[in-house]
Amino acid sequence: MSDEVVLQTRALSKVYRDFWGRQKVRALKALDLEVRRGEVFGLLGPNGSGKTTTMKLVLGLLFPTEGEAVVFGRPASDVSKNERIGYLPEESYLYRFLNAEETLDFYGRLFDMPASTRAERVDALIKQVGLDKARKRPLQEYSKGMTRRIGLAQALINDPELILLDEPTSGLDPIGTREMKDMIIKLKEQGKTVVMCSHLLADVQDVCDRIAILHQGELKELGRVDELLTVADVTQVKGRNLTPECQNEIREVIARHHGELLSMDNPTTTLEELFLDIVRDSEARPGRRAASVAAANASDSPPSS
Template identity: 45%
Template sequence: MNIDPQGLNTIPAISIRNLTKVYPIPFRRERVVAVKDLSLDVLPGQVYGLLGPNGSGKSTAMKIVLGLISPTSGQTQIFGRDSSEVESREDVGFLPENPYFYKYLTGAETLHFFGKVCGLGGAKLRTKCAELLKLVGLENAASRRLGGYSKGMLQRIGLAQALVQDPRLLVLDEPTAGVDPAGSREIRDLILDFKARGITVLLCSHLLGQVQEICDRIGILYHGVLVREGKLEDLVSIENQTELILENSSPAVLEQVRALVEKSGGRVVETRKPQTTLESFFLDVTSGRRTAEEPPHVRRKE
């Protein structure tokens, strides 16, 4: 067993070791390498953003962690328990991309169903459902069928469903895709709320602005390879540069600043309006590689 005498905190919520997933293409001698030798840890309490363009392997990695598909080699664990064990899923709640759930169930029935599937029942489950409906702000829509829910409401019932058995880890796949900005903000606030309650979150997304707002740590997958991984501030700050954000400064003042910097041997790289730095970093990382080498995901068998 993996119980650490120094406390549970040192067991990673998610541990991925040398994970490789290869899909054969039927009737052809080619194979697609979806994930290649991926290793990463998500520590308890973190909000971890797994980023990557479509087809980068982040869904595959996530499905392997959840035990939905099996790895070609390597292993994944949730709080020290191997993903191939059904028990490992007691500690994880999952919100898939674009969920619809059962259209004919009401919000309350949906939560009740997922609670029962987790082995819950009775008065305890009823209180839990009411509590969760309140948490995600759907108490007024509890008796409406999911067929009449908006996209944002579906995502929120999805979050509530993921939390029904009080898991310590949430895995969210594109939780704000297709949701309007206001709904998107609500979901973001909920995730921050979960974080405050000590729930670990693995967030897969390509909406970088949002990731930057809530994630502590990020990993970037590109063609199945983890190309960058680390704390968000570390990754997006450039060590020998400093960004000054000025407010209400006249062009004359700016000119004086520039002169001062150049006199001291420095260089003003550019002057611009502030923007999401993660986005530029992300595009830098991925587009730089695309031109430099052949995409690694298609390898011919000898």
Template identity: 55%
Template sequence: MTAVIETSALTKVYKDFWGRPKHKALDQLSIRIDPGEVFGLIGPNGCGKTTTFKLLLGLIFPTGGQATVLGKPPTDVGVKARLGFLPEESYLYHWLTADETLDFFGRLFHLDRATRKKRADELIERFGLAHARKRQIREYSKGMTRRVGFCQALINDPDLVIFDEPTSGLDPISQRQIKDLILDLKRRGKTVLLSSHLLGDVQDICDRIAILHQGQTKKYGAVRDILVQRDSITMTFKDLSEQGRRRIEDLARAEGARLVRSENTLETLEDVFLRTVQESGDGLTYRPPAKEGEERK
């Protein structure tokens, strides 16, 4: 199987005006991302995530090593026809409307007018921008601008989508929509590469991850393989009585196990928030994504 993204000892050293090495932003990154995978790059600020994206998009040239995207060098213009990218910050053309922005980016993909219009309509509807599509982006909120950013990344129905901090600047409902969007893309066989500081989200949606620190790869592999603690087990029971719990604990102790924690399961704050907002009935609603073969209502 051909990798969608493959890097080998990819290195980037930023230089000063005189060409002297100033900062090694990425050091010997070697990763492989297969078709249909959701891959996460995580790490603290300045660890080399964005530099990796820039290298994979051909925005900057590597100092060492190599990378292929969809089997070709990142600078290959043809590769970009099958790729969608959302940068960390959404600086779009403020004087254009959402419609004009999507039309402009669609033209860069050589999409004909009818296709541009159809895709733009679908995306604008999906990201809830229909009411503001004729307004200039300078009048948009940060979240709305971000949503236009998503639309432009998907205007060409790409095979590979790269999201740099996709949920940055979005409210919890929109964050959940983005997570569902990524899972939806995965269901449709698309490959997604993303970075995020929201580790819970990464854990929820990524198949594999790489943890970077100071440009170096510290961990790389399947999320489950990285997170699993082989000497510890979590069991979740429903409708277990207090007496039953004590008996299980005693049984475990008798088997030589040390009980670390025993408490009621907590819901995630995100679930509670979404339910609360939905129950308040103020129009802010979250709609779970449509299942395959099911029409979105």
């Protein structure tokens, strides 16, 4: 991650008004943010907190009431900034009468890409998002997950430097969610900057370097995820194959040093991990019954510390 700021908002505010100019909602209040090159930045907040409004202001889909958004040093209203941006909206707003190839070709043309580059890029992206077998099917026949994937592909058609993802895991099943998160991490590894907004906290925690928490249009917290989540006065020790004697010794050591033991037990895995294990196993060994899978998992699982 470099210090180069690719996205900046300065006292960015948005007031929604009715036809007569009367104030309806103050959606965003004087937001100051900076996103640096190469980081994954999360905008967090409950529904109506101003996340999507912020993203739309950055993209120039809305005009600020006050303040300004600057992307790559240019104002948000400057269309040329879009050359370096990819955007995945909350719902994949795509032309449903086009198929995957036509969709990506169309968006490629909007970037004024030459035909040969376009063809290569379309092919690579369709394979990358796993829609190779459905490339000729019109989008109206796609499932929600497939639509999200083609939506992501269109956001990446120009190999953007900054990718804005609005609720990227919305509507995806756990596998799709994991793939989306893997994709975000991969983009970060490629040096891309990702700004995502979500109210699914676990997703944000998994992939974001820094987050901003918004509530009722105001910035409430901003910082690195690991710093914000670290509980400074608690120490966590994990071990494997510890005997009861060993565990007792640990308790004694803590007591000798006047520490307070909060808990010592076997942790549980996450439901997401369990689900993904089952699906992976099912794909590797199709036809096995669920009960036997569960039993096998139980017997195969190493004892937890």
